[in-house]
Amino acid sequence: MKTIEGKVVVLGAQGVGKTSLVVRYIGKMFSHHISPTIGASFFTCNINVDDTRVRLQVWDTAGQERFRSMAPMYYRNANAALLVFDITQPTSFASIKSWVKELQRNVEEPLVLCVVGNKTDLESQRKVTREEAEQYAISIAATYFESSALNDCGIEDVFLCCASGMITLSQDKLVKTLRVTPLNQEREGSRTHLHQVPTNEKPPLCC
Amino acid sequence: MIMENVNNSSGMNTESNTHDVLDSDQITNDESWKNKSRHIFIFSSAGKPVYSRYGCEDELVTLFGVMQALVSFVQDNDDAIEAIFFGNKLLVFLIKGPIILVAVSRNKESVKFLVKQLMYVYNQVVSVLTLTRVTRIFEQRLNYDLRRLLAGSERLIDHLLTFTENQPEFLLDGISCLPLSSAVRESISQAIISTCSKIKNLVFAILIANDKLITLIHMKKYVIKPSDLHLIINMVSSFESFKTAESWTPICLPNFDSSGYLHGHVSYLTEECQACLLLLTVDADLFHELSEAKKKITEKLQRNQSINVISNVISNPVLTMNNVNISTVRHFLYKCKKSSHILAPPMPPPYDTPENSIELLQHYQILHSAMKDGSSNLRLIFQQFKTEVMLGYVTEKFELYVTLDPLISKASSTDAVDKLIRWIQKEEDKFFIPHVPNF
Ligand SMILES: Nc1nc2c(ncn2[C@@H]2O[C@H](COP(=O)(O)OP(=O)(O)O)[C@@H](O)[C@H]2O)c(=O)[nH]1
Ligand SMILES: [Mg+2]
Numbered sequence: 291m292k293t294i295e296g297k298v299v300v301l302g303a304q305g306v307g308k309t310s311l312v313v314r315y316i317g318k319m320f321s322h323h324i325s326p327t328i329g330a331s332f333f334t335c336n337i338n339v340d341d342t343r344v345r346l347q348v349w350d351t352a353g354q355e356r357f358r359s360m361a362p363m364y365y366r367n368a369n370a371a372l373l374v375f376d377i378t379q380p381t382s383f384a385s386i387k388s389w390v391k392e393l394q395r396n397v398e399e400p401l402v403l404c405v406v407g408n409k410t411d412l413e414s415q416r417k418v419t420r421e422e423a424e425q426y427a428i429s430i431a432a433t434y435f436e437s438s439a440l441n442d443c444g445i446e447d448v449f450l451c452c453a454s455g456m457i458t459l460s461q462d463k464l465v466k467t468l469r470v471t472p473l474n475q476e477r478e479g480s481r482t483h484l485h486q487v488p489t490n491e492k493p494p495l496c497c
Numbered sequence: 498m499i500m501e502n503v504n505n506s507s508g509m510n511t512e513s514n515t516h517d518v519l520d521s522d523q524i525t526n527d528e529s530w531k532n533k534s535r536h537i538f539i540f541s542s543a544g545k546p547v548y549s550r551y552g553c554e555d556e557l558v559t560l561f562g563v564m565q566a567l568v569s570f571v572q573d574n575d576d577a578i579e580a581i582f583f584g585n586k587l588l589v590f591l592i593k594g595p596i597i598l599v600a601v602s603r604n605k606e607s608v609k610f611l612v613k614q615l616m617y618v619y620n621q622v623v624s625v626l627t628l629t630r631v632t633r634i635f636e637q638r639l640n641y642d643l644r645r646l647l648a649g650s651e652r653l654i655d656h657l658l659t660f661t662e663n664q665p666e667f668l669l670d671g672i673s674c675l676p677l678s679s680a681v682r683e684s685i686s687q688a689i690i691s692t693c694s695k696i697k698n699l700v701f702a703i704l705i706a707n708d709k710l711i712t713l714i715h716m717k718k719y720v721i722k723p724s725d726l727h728l729i730i731n732m733v734s735s736f737e738s739f740k741t742a743e744s745w746t747p748i749c750l751p752n753f754d755s756s757g758y759l760h761g762h763v764s765y766l767t768e769e770c771q772a773c774l775l776l777l778t779v780d781a782d783l784f785h786e787l788s789e790a791k792k793k794i795t796e797k798l799q800r801n802q803s804i805n806v807i808s809n810v811i812s813n814p815v816l817t818m819n820n821v822n823i824s825t826v827r828h829f830l831y832k833c834k835k836s837s838h839i840l841a842p843p844m845p846p847p848y849d850t851p852e853n854s855i856e857l858l859q860h861y862q863i864l865h866s867a868m869k870d871g872s873s874n875l876r877l878i879f880q881q882f883k884t885e886v887m888l889g890y891v892t893e894k895f896e897l898y899v900t901l902d903p904l905i906s907k908a909s910s911t912d913a914v915d916k917l918i919r920w921i922q923k924e925e926d927k928f929f930i931p932h933v934p935n936f
Contacts, residue, residue, distance in 0.1 A: 304648070304649060309738065309741070313741055313742075317741070323737070324737070324738060324741070325652075325735075325736045325737040325738040326649050326736070326738065327738050327744070328732070328736050328738065328739070328744060328746045328763075329744055329745050329746030329747055329761075330744065330745050330746075331738070331741065331742035331743065331744045331745075332742060332743045332744070332745060332784070332788065333742055333743075350742070352649075354648055354649040354650075355645050355646055355648055356625060356626065356646045356647070356648070356649070356650065357747075360747060363781055
């Protein structure tokens with residue numbers, strides 16, 4: 291078994307649920323009273339995919355305008371970016387487009403890109419259609435996901451996609467930032483996944 | 498320039514204008530903001546609203562316009578407006594380059610107090626944006642809407658204002674320390690120093706809990722002013738999100754360096770021990786090194802048990818007026834001048850309601866400014882209030898303000914204060930940090 295270590299940056303407007311997604315995935319909980327992120331928060335987690343352990347270093351950034359100029363510090367050397375928007379807020383969808391432009395201008399190494407439409411539990415207030423978001427994701431070679439941090443829906447797939455995308459990237463000799471190391475010791479808190487690429491199966495009911 | 502009871506016959510009609518705006522129904526249909534006794538407004542020199550403590554800035558544009566007109570009218574005469582008294586209200590202005598701050602109060606605070614409060618608010622804005630950025634923005638576009646950049650930071654200003662009005666730390670320019678035996682505090686400081694002494698560019702390491710200081714270690718030559726520490730404590734207590742994960746956060750300390758950010762590694766020691774550790778550096782690439790250092794510090798504190806001691810003190814506060822146990826002394830504030838550390842027990846009944854505690858704090862404020870103001874160089878003041886007698890006593894070493902039973906004689910009050918001073922000296926090691934260690 292080998293280990294690779296990669297950096298994931300979570301981008302998107304304030305309030306779309308970036309922190310809630312990460313905390314739901316890593317901390318297995320959800321809070322309605324989460325306060326805005328200041329600067330950025332850092333999390334780590336391990337995912338096993340087949341014979342590879344992927345250690346994700348997740349940077350959850352603040353969406354506030356005042357931190358915008360600090361963003362390069364967080365996406366520099368990133369191997370994957372989660373671009374999160376709120377399906378009830380069209381402006382938050384517009385905002386990920388400007389993040390993508392910024393990444394394209396400033397990040398040279400290939401990135402795993404995931405576009406995430408969050409808050410699917412608010413389906414009745416949806417303003418951004420699945421088709422529109424999917425179209426956009428295809429146009430930038432990203433994978434599209436929908437999630438609800440509230441209902442714990444669709445989140446595992448997002449991180450699994452990051453991990454397996456990074457494994458693919460690490461096989462590319464040109465990618466220097468992904469560190470591959472032979473596994474020497476067990477780290478606690480890792481989760482095991484069989485390598486099931488999301489298929490065309492019907493999505494779970496709530497998403 | 499100070500305008501007192503400006504009347505309508507004066508050229509500019511100040512009183513009636515301002516009065517109308519603050520009291521009439523012309524401004525807004527949402528009147529909730531008008532019932533508050535203290536207001537804080539921020540706007541740009543172009544008259545663009547930046548912040549209003551109550552109500553929505555957009556509904557108050559007329560008011561901002563009037564205040565901006567006042568400021569520029571006086572500026573045109575090569576003067577600066579400082580304060581306006583009218584009726585029972587007081588308006589105080591602070592003009593900081595492109596930013597204008599106004600406090601409106603009917604609570605009989607002094608001009609000095611309100612100016613200091615506005616200065617804190619201004620420093621909070623600088624702390625979020627840096628002075629360099631504020632200056633550059635308005636140089637490029639005088640008409641800039643600063644609310645875009647302050648979005649999400651209003652809660653810092655709200656929280657800071659509550660602090661200035663409710664906490665003696667603000668009045669005394671002081672810091673409260675979490676009570677710990679000097680041996681425990683020393684071992685905590687040592688754990689931090691031994692872990693961090695080799696880390697280049699680490700400027701401050703600060704450990705706080707319950708808004709109180711546990712320890713502060715600084716790089717040689719650099720000190721941190723109480724007012725900057727107040728901003729740090731304000732940031733930590735304004736955002737619960739620091740509890741969820743390690744954060745990497747820019748913060749500008751206006752009295753340390755208003756031109757740039759320090760980068761802060763912010764995290765709580767453990768889930769069980771709600772003490773927050775801040776490692777502040779000038780190096781934006783130091784996150785992972787500081788993250789490792791934090792883990793080591795926590796391990797050391799666990800090994801030497803001090804983490805349990807901290808948790809215990811957090812959940813069972815050790816300082817109450819009952820512990821002091823001097824029957825005629827109801828409450829007191831004490832400041833050690835050298836360290837700026839203060840001792841301020843929680844206010845006991847009848848002062849433990851919001852109104853009564855604010856009133857008592859205002860009495861302390863009166864006493865405090867009487868000791869500081871003017872040339873009289875007072876050392877001892879004895880003042881009778883409606884429901885208590887208060888005494889202020891200042892020496893080379895300390896400032897002491899005491900609330901006593903109303904019917905106490907001067908002789909027995911001096912007795913009580915002597916007893917109190919002896920009690921404080923006996924407990925000194927626990928409540929104050931005698932010397933601030935460095936890396
Ligand atoms: N209904 C709903 N609310 C959510 C969801 N995810 C987050 N929220 C709420 O949206 C608000 C902002 O969430 P937060 O994670 O702080 O957003 P961030 O600024 O992008 O990190 C909070 O009140 C969350 O409780 C979701 O999936 N569904
Ligand atoms: Mg967040």
